[in-house]
Amino acid sequence: MYITKVSGERAKFNPLKIRRTCLRAGADRSLARKIERLVSAQVREGMSTRKILLLIIGLLGKLSPVISSRYALKEAMLGLGPAGFVFERFVVLLLKAYNYQAHCPPILMGRCVKHEIDVVATIDSFDHKKKEKYLIECKYHNAPGIKTDLQDTLCLWARFDDFRGKGFDYPWLISNTKFSKSAIQYANCRNIKLLGWQYPLEKSLNFLVEEKKIYPITILKHLDKVTAEKLFSQNVILASQLLSQKIEKLSFKTGISKNKLNKLMEEARLILEN
Numbered sequence: 001m002y003i004t005k006v007s008g009e010r011a012k013f014n015p016l017k018i019r020r021t022c023l024r025a026g027a028d029r030s031l032a033r034k035i036e037r038l039v040s041a042q043v044r045e046g047m048s049t050r051k052i053l054l055l056i057i058g059l060l061g062k063l064s065p066v067i068s069s070r071y072a073l074k075e076a077m078l079g080l081g082p083a084g085f086v087f088e089r090f091v092v093l094l095l096k097a098y099n100y101q102a103h104c105p106p107i108l109m110g111r112c113v114k115h116e117i118d119v120v121a122t123i124d125s126f127d128h129k130k131k132e133k134y135l136i137e138c139k140y141h142n143a144p145g146i147k148t149d150l151q152d153t154l155c156l157w158a159r160f161d162d163f164r165g166k167g168f169d170y171p172w173l174i175s176n177t178k179f180s181k182s183a184i185q186y187a188n189c190r191n192i193k194l195l196g197w198q199y200p201l202e203k204s205l206n207f208l209v210e211e212k213k214i215y216p217i218t219i220l221k222h223l224d225k226v227t228a229e230k231l232f233s234q235n236v237i238l239a240s241q242l243l244s245q246k247i248e249k250l251s252f253k254t255g256i257s258k259n260k261l262n263k264l265m266e267e268a269r270l271i272l273e274n
Contacts, residue, residue: 002219006145015040018056024210026067027060035059047101050144061221072219073206074144074197077176079218079228080237084140088118090216090237091138091174095121097212102136110162117159131146134193135160135168139175141239148175148196150182157190177203215239220267230254239268 001008015036060068075209076131080087088104095102102121107114120138127219135158153173161172173179174188175196187194198204209215217223217231217239234253236242243265253257 001043003043003052004046007051013043015043018052021056022060022067024144027064031063031067035063036218068221072221073209073215076216076219077205078144079225080176080216081140082144084118085226086232086237087140087176088138089235091119091136092161093238094208094214095119096108099123099215106161106273108166110159110166112162115159119174123256131166132169134170134172136172136174139177140175141175141177147180147202148173148180148183149180150186151188153183153186153192156192156198157186158190164255167264174205181197204210213240215268215271217264217268219271222260222263224268227254227260229254230256239272243272251267 002015003013004010017033018039020034022035023029027035035056035243038059039052042055043052057068057072073162080090085104092102092104100121100123102119105117105120108117109115117135119134121134121136123133123134124130135156137152137159139152141148152175154169156173160168170193172193172195173183174194178197179187179194179199184194184199186192193250194200195203195205195208197206216229216237219239223231231237231242231254233240234250236245236250245260245261247261247265250256
């Protein structure tokens, strides 16, 4: 039996992928096998991977709401919009959790022209003899199936080249989606660091988020878009940041009811403590 990917490509249905995904989200083996069996029984020839995803999330929501939220991380990363600047702030927070010094700089002057740089980050080198400085481009997409492509790596390299002699050691492209094969090939050739969904394999964006629970607030099931934008306006990007807020003060600043904030905070607490 074949299913249809978001890209339109057909692939052979592999029920083991359902089990592995549930296990990565935190489900135990018994629950993962149960969901694999229930979802597999509903899959039909040509069914889209997105519809299969919704089936899995629906079952997880009934059987384990906390794990369901964590499984929805990919959708949560797509919700860091509508503008890309929220994703840029998320990247800063993620990098800081891994001991980088990171910030969104003002417009910087290259050798030829001025540039809007998304993020600048520094960290001690492996031998601790110097600070490595990264020029970072953040590529945000708000829909599934859109890959960060060759053009994005080409543009980053041109920008990095204009900053030669200005103190940057490496260019770095960070995306909330996957990279195309040509983007990866060019990045490897030019020594451009990449971080995205399921890339690099052992230290991907989703792995780094899960490892230290740097979950965006968009992972919360009871969060609507209007409420998310109100929280973003107060620089509340992460579930952990939400928990650090005083409800009365946040309600006053955002206009979000205390009751709604209480529900969101409780959900955030369950996800972070699981």
